[in-house]
Amino acid sequence: MPECLIVQPIHPAGEEALEAAGIRVRRASAQDMKTVAAEIETADALITRDAGLNAEAMDSARNLKIIANHGIGTNKIDVAHAAELGIPISFTPTANARSVAEHAMMLILACAKRTVEADHAARNGNFRFKFEGGMSELTCKTLGIAGFGTIGRLLGEIAKNGFAMKVLIWSPSADDGTIRDNGFEPAGTLDALLEGSDVISLHRPARPDTHHMINAETLRKMRPHAILVNTARGALIDEAALAEALESGVIRAAGLDVFDPEPLDESSPLTGLRNIVLAPHVAGSTEDALKATALACAQHIVDALANKRPESLVDVAVWESRRKT
Structure with a gap:
């Protein structure tokens, strides 16, 4: 047998x-x-x-x-x-593509609505939290997707159809015609994607050419109110640079389901930040x-x-x- x-x-x-x-x-x-x-x-x-x-x-x-x-x-x-x-x-x-795309959308919403912070405030009786501000709608905002495989396409559909978001796509392997045929707009370059998006979601594989594609330099190209989400591979992001950017206000918030290395070390500077939502690589675990x-x-x-x-x-x-x- x-x-x-x-x-x-x-x-x-x-x-x-x-x-x-x-x-x-x-x-x-x-x-x-x-x-x-x-x-x-x-x-x-x-x-x-x-x-x-x-x-x-x-x-x-x-x-x-x-x-x-x-x-x-x-x-x-x-x-x-x-x-x-x-x-x-x-x-x-x-x-697991649908589950990962939904998880990416969940992280985007959690960052935009400060969901984890709001939960903590409610549990601790801090109903003055609602006067702090810092929450936003997604409707008519721009979502930039780096990578255009099945997950990136599904996320784009959720954002466009469910939230009326404008969706920009940057992918070295997808031509502009294919992107437009799916109802999205090509960004042309990674820089254009970062500079033109309110939310950026990463959907690229881990390879030498994608290692730390999000770093101190590329983080500075994002809008100050930008939200960064990663459900792909931890190595795409320089986590030290991201922690510094979140702490100093270079970008507004981040949602991460993947890390480099995994599991995330408890001493990581990411764990002490309020403006980040963390999940232990569970996007595909429905x-x-x-x-x-x-x-x-x-x-x-x-x-x-x-x-x-x-x-x-x-x-x-x-x-x-x-x-x-």
Whole structure:
């Protein structure tokens, strides 16, 4: 019976789908790579979330034929080494997109309405909080979206249709015609996006060319009342520069679901600021998204072990030269 090792917990529906397909499910006793390397030897398939999978663990997996990444980002998987070994990697680019887009909108609203501060004030009997001001409407404001994948497009639709916001898009991979066809306006450059937006939401992958794309210099290009939101990858933002910008009033507020590194250190200057909303990387963790993602991973594994190419592969070319024994 083929076997799947699950590195981190997934929705039970995913495990049930694997077992119904005749695949034995085994959970790693811990998610660190030393433990995974010791327990992966007999696995034919593996599901990992943000723990990834390193080269050492792959080298210990003599039967491994498919790595199913539970989510979009594969930066913690040694993709190049997997390709060398002929192990395809699948991912789930759309399973949690709606949940992440909604979470980004929630952070935008929480920053605009000072929701966390208002909650704290109410719990402490401070009803004079309402005289402090600093809250704003979103209607007819401009939302700038950096990146135009599924999540960025969905967020744009929520903002435009639900709040009558003007939506600007900057994406090196999307041409102006495609952006306009979706009902949005191209910004042309990152600087134009930052300078022309009341709210900026980041939806770019973590790569060398996007590392700290938001830094002291780019923060100064934003409007003083700007709100910055990140539900993509923590490495997109220089957190020290952001903390300084929030404290000094360079921008008004920020909402972050991702950090670099994770988990966020309790001593981070971000944790002491009032004008920031923090969440522990939960944008894609709604019950709906977790179920859809787990089922997608399970289907990828069922397909791969039946010699059917999974729907979403990081590198399709690896499938043609995949390990078959």
